[in-house]
Amino acid sequence: MAPITGVGDVDLVVVGSGAAGLAAAVTATHGGLRVVVLEKHTHVGGTTAWSGGWMWLPGVGACAADPRDKGQSEASAARSYLRCVLGEGDFEKQRSKIDRYLNEAPNMVRFFSSMPSGPLAFEPEDSTPMPDFHPCDGAGAGRLLRVAAFDGFQLGPALERLRRPLPEFAPFGMGIQSGREQNRFLNIFRSPQAFCAVVPQVIRFSWNLLLYGRDVRLVNGNALVGAMVHAALEIERQACKTDAALMGAGVAAEPARMFRRIGIMTSHVVCKLEAEHGRITGVMVQTPEGLRTVRARVGVVLAAGGFPHDAERLRAYLDHAITGQGICSAAPVQNSGDGLNLGEGKGALVHPPLSAPAAWAPVSLYRRRDGSTAVYPHFLDRAKPGVIAVGRSGRRLFNEALSYHDVVSEWMRKTPASKRLDAWLVCDRRFLWRYGLGAVPPFFTLRCVASKYGQYVQRAATLAELARSIGVDERELAGTVAQYNLDDKHDHAFGRGGTPYERWGGDPLISPNPCIGPIMRPPFFAVRLHPGSLGTLAGMATDENARVLDTNGAAIPGLYACGNDMAAVMGGHYPANGVTLGAAMVFGHIAGQTAVDSPEGRTARGAAQPPHEFSTPQRDSSP
Ligand SMILES: Cc1cc2nc3c(=O)[nH]c(=O)nc-3n(C[C@H](O)[C@H](O)[C@H](O)COP(=O)(O)OP(=O)(O)OC[C@H]3O[C@@H](n4cnc5c(N)ncnc54)[C@H](O)[C@@H]3O)c2cc1C
CATH class of the missing domain: 3.90.700.10 (Succinate dehydrogenase/fumarate reductase flavoprotein, catalytic domain)
Incomplete structure (x- = not known):
């Protein structure tokens, strides 16, 4: 079968363009790999683009507030909290993943906020901080971060390829940031300050609508996706500049290709994983031009957003029959379990949930x-x-x-x-x-x-x-x-x-x-x-490096999973707002860096060292 025209061989294929897929792709590209993100929908962003964009990252805000503490006391309080909510048994089963999540969260934030190309602007809650859901030992508040409002203009024509927010959360198409901004709208007739803050925002929005036919100020999950796509575009732009400089110096440039370092292709449905000698070596993909293949030297990351629209699989995990009723998911219909089906086809274990699916x-x-x-x-x-x-x-x-x-x-x-x-x-x-x-x-x-x-x-x-x-x-x-x-x-x-x-x-x-x-x-x-x-919480079994495990507990060479394709870090418990996006970003980043650090990754990027020092997993010593 023919490869996709202009793509050529890549190092890493990423399936899905939500938070997890983009985090993996941007990390791997920064580490020196050539990456293509394949997205089923006509627009980029998945559920993430519709979401509130909140990420539960305990210790990261505290780290910024008191650099000497490095967020350690907050992270250890969060660990106690999780032990209490999950219960001793489930906490121990999930412990290695939870430790990796909490240890890697500050590194993930540091990485994305200090990227030389298109750094992400993380910010804490700007209104009364949201407490964790349960009044348990170690419970706290203010453990959420999000990406600040993002100027969609920076994306150029790519802005139109971004999935727009849900209309019900963006009245007339106006992005309203959750937190202080949302409270102001709710109090517009009760507080003069709220009224005075809302009026200029509405005027600015009307102006945008008049000039550009849409709001170009991206907020919440839309800001997260917009900022990640911008980072990818910046990496690509700089690579093209370098190529132009090399050509100017008389050095032969790479053959004509659709992209140099990172490409994001919409309306591309990954339908099969290719394998050779037990190693995942690429994908078969349904493109607008027909079935094509993409070869991947290092591997494939599954980040297709879980199975909220696979009613059969969901029902198999439910104690309640939900007679004739089904579960109505607010996630996009494209999230129909493709990632899990692809993984299972190559021997991956789909983990039954410890708690909710x-x-x-x-x-x-x-x-x-x-x-x-x-x-x-x-x-x-x-x-x-x-x-x-x-x-x-x-x-x-x-x-x-x-x-x-x-x-x-x-x-x-x-x-x-x-x-x-x-x-x-x-x-x-x-x-x-x-x-x-x-x-x-x-x-x-x-x-x-x-x-x-x-x-x-x-x-x-x-x-x-x-x-x-x-x-x-x-x-x-x-x-x-x-x-x-x-x-x-x-x-x-x-x-x-x-x-x-x-x-x-x-x-x-x-x-x-x-x-x-x-x-x-x-x-x-x-x-x-x-x-x-x-979204869903049951998913593929992985180790703490986001490598997919088979039914014997062995890593399948070249296959990674993150976001809702990966069995949830909390084992199906839901301790706080932001745990799914927090984990999607952290384990997306880990999947990208594991691919970079793998023997195939090192070969693919030659002798070049990744520009960022990646951390290694640590086991927490606290009780
Ligand atoms: C209204 C709403 C608000 C939310 N708010 C929050 C919040 O504030 N904080 C939080 O933590 N969580 C929140 N969530 C949940 C959160 O958005 C999801 O858990 C998270 O976005 C999942 O990220 P992901 O990268 O795994 O998947 P997604 O963001 O859904 O991305 C998966 C992508 O994979 C694509 N795909 C699927 N199959 C294929 C295929 N075969 N080939 C190629 N591409 C494919 C899909 O089209 C999709 O674009 C919210 C959810 C909703 C619905």
């Missing part, structure tokens, strides 16, 4: 005007005062302010395995105006809600009428709301607002319990919840 989130389904369906993850509204989640019985099902993952875990645990998971979020008019509900943003008039979201939210003048329209027990719902309204300090049913994380999600202007407020002002509204996911 996926990162759960309660979601609602919203039909957009263009006919597509948005899977909306409920991150922000559930913990705010004045909303409850009820089942068909009309009774509350769980503590609504738990983390998105824990809400669905609780929901499954409490629903008999053969029953459907049915729930509705119920609120009143005051709540809808103040905080919004799911895809309905705040500050929408009743008329706007009816015209734009009439199919999405159910509305009724009384609770009894609402109960009838959504098929919920009328008397029970009235009783549930009456009981909830009595509890203004302590939620007697579920203790909502009882942990720092839950209170963080509430409304800081409401006291004594920022998560509790009455539901009493008609009309009343309900939105249907479904069990959903943000």
Whole structure:
């Protein structure tokens, strides 16, 4: 089969252009390898481009604050926290990977923020730091980092190849950064400072829209992907400059190629791994021109984003039957388990999860005007005062302010395995105006809600009428709301607002319990919840160097996995926001550096030393 025209042999093929794939590709290119990233979708970025962009990297912020400590005390507190959340048994099973994650996190940040070409600007949270999910020994707050807002202009024409953010999180296409910026929008009519900060932002956005037809200020996961693509473009640009200089000096340049050091090719679906004598040597790829091959001298990195849209595989891991219902994933449909299938085809072990197979989130389904369906993850509204989640019985099902993952875990645990998971979020008019509900943003008039979201939210003048329209027990719902309204300090049913994380999600202007407020002002509204996911946690077994392991525990030569293709570092537990992207960046970086340091990597880059000193795995000595 013919190779892709203009690509030639490369050192490393990376499958998938999310955080993990780009981290591996940029690291390997910096180390001297020639890399091609093959992306199935027409646009770059995967789930990462839709995400909040938060990375859980304990010790890194503390390291910057007190360089003498080097983040050690924070990392060791985080280790205690993980031991407590995972439990002694699961922690020990995952220990070598967790140690590698925590030890390598500062190196990863240092590497990407000090790259000579296109350094990434990491920044800490700029509003009240988010606490870890569980009030356990070692729990902390402020362990998240993200990439600062990025000027999309720097990407030139490549900006149009970047996957745009989800419209439901970017009203009218305007990027709103999570954290302080988002809070300002929520408080626009309550705080003059918020109002004054929002107005110039809206003017700047309108100006961009007028001139360029889109927002060019990239934020959240879009900023992370944009900055990584920019780094790749910079490396390539400098390589071309060097080649031009060599030609000027009379030295023969490489034959004409589509790219010198790193290429990112969209609409290229990797469909088979090639192997010779047990070693992975390349891929077969479906291109717009037909089936082609790419040979890889060093190996292949699988970073295809897990299997959130492979219903069969997911069901095999579930205790709950989710009868006829399935899991609605907010991840892109392209993430259908290709990486795992490719790996398994070459003998890789797909690790059964120690805990959950996926990162759960309660979601609602919203039909957009263009006919597509948005899977909306409920991150922000559930913990705010004045909303409850009820089942068909009309009774509350769980503590609504738990983390998105824990809400669905609780929901499954409490629903008999053969029953459907049915729930509705119920609120009143005051709540809808103040905080919004799911895809309905705040500050929408009743008329706007009816015209734009009439199919999405159910509305009724009384609770009894609402109960009838959504098929919920009328008397029970009235009783549930009456009981909830009595509890203004302590939620007697579920203790909502009882942990720092839950209170963080509430409304800081409401006291004594920022998560509790009455539901009493008609009309009343309900939105249907479904069990959903943000991505998967079960994946291929790897060692702590991101090398894929076979069923005997041996590394498959030339095969690496990272991001959601790799069995999650936390073994399917979900201790804090940002653990998936944090691990995707750290193990993507590790996969890239392992390929560079491999014997084949050393041969491929000749005698040249990588420009950065790579760390070696250390075992933590703390108890
Ligand atoms: C709305 C939302 C918000 C989130 N916010 C956060 C957050 O703030 N912090 C956090 O830690 N996590 C967050 N997550 C989860 C996080 O985004 C994902 O876990 C993470 O992005 C996965 O990264 P990845 O590189 O493994 O996969 P992806 O970013 O999904 O990239 C995988 C890529 O592989 C491509 N691909 C698939 N098959 C093939 C093939 N055969 N050939 C070539 N390419 C292929 C896909 O098209 C895709 O582009 C969020 C998720 C969602 C949905």
